[in-house]
Structures are given as C-alpha cells and as structure tokens.
Amino acid sequence: MDCLFCKIINGEVPSTKVYEDDLIYAFNDIAPQAPHHVILIPKQHIASANEITAENSACVAHIFEVIPKLAKELGFAENGYRVINNCGADGGQTVNHLHFHLVGGRQFGWPAG
Ligand code: 5GP
Ligand code: ZN
Numbered sequence: 001m002d003c004l005f006c007k008i009i010n011g012e013v014p015s016t017k018v019y020e021d022d023l024i025y026a027f028n029d030i031a032p033q034a035p036h037h038v039i040l041i042p043k044q045h046i047a048s049a050n051e052i053t054a055e056n057s058a059c060v061a062h063i064f065e066v067i068p069k070l071a072k073e074l075g076f077a078e079n080g081y082r083v084i085n086n087c088g089a090d091g092g093q094t095v096n097h098l099h100f101h102l103v104g105g106r107q108f109g110w111p112a113g
Pocket of ligand 2 (some may be wrong): 103
C-alpha cells in the first residue's frame, strides 16, 4: 500500500520519533504549525476517522491516553494545547492514514480556519 504514514512507521521514510509502542507511533510534523507539533498515528492502517469502529478503536483510546503524557513531557500540559483530526476533503485531510495533531507552545484561536 502506498501510504506515507505506513512508510514512516516501517522506517522507509525517516521521521523524528517522539513516542512508540505496540499500538501507536508519534513523530514531529515536517511543517510545524506551533512550537510543538506532534503527529500521533495507529500502527494499523486506518484511512480516516470515518473508518473508526468498535473493533479498531482501542488504538484511538490509547492515543488519547498518551497525549497528556507527551504534553507533560514536552512541557506544555499546564498552559494547554490542541488536538486536531482532519477528516476527508472538507476537513483538510492530506494524508489518508488516521492521525491526530498535538500542537502546543502557543495560544490558538477559535473558530478554526
Ligand atoms: P493532515 O493535513 O492530513 O491533517 O496532516 C498531515 C500532516 O502530515 C501535515 O501537517 C504535514 O505537514 C505532515 N507531513 C506530510 N508529509 C510528512 C512527512 O514526510 N514527514 C512528516 N514528519 N510529516 C509530514
Ligand atoms: Zn497507512
């Protein structure tokens, strides 16, 4: 399968690893939108949030368990941060492997652009 994030998981495409375990992989975004911009992905290829089911959602729960740990480690938990999932064309998804952006280290505006 020609999937950029699957290639990052298997090391075919290099990345700066922030966290890894059996279920998930996290790395720094190549074009950071904040002082800290980490991408968290399941190791299983799930194309988008539309493909999350009762059977494969454990990795999503796990990602949300790891997020506060990373935020604390990276030093922006106290000030706050944002977790983003872009789904599909209108959502602005550009890589079709489910991922969550964890961004911190600056003030974010709302509503999102
Ligand atoms: P999306 O727009 O699909 O929500 O997010 C995809 C993210 O992947 C973007 O923030 C983009 O900068 C990041 N990205 C795209 N290609 C690469 C790459 O080769 N390496 C890394 N580390 N990030 C990438
Ligand atoms: Zn993939």
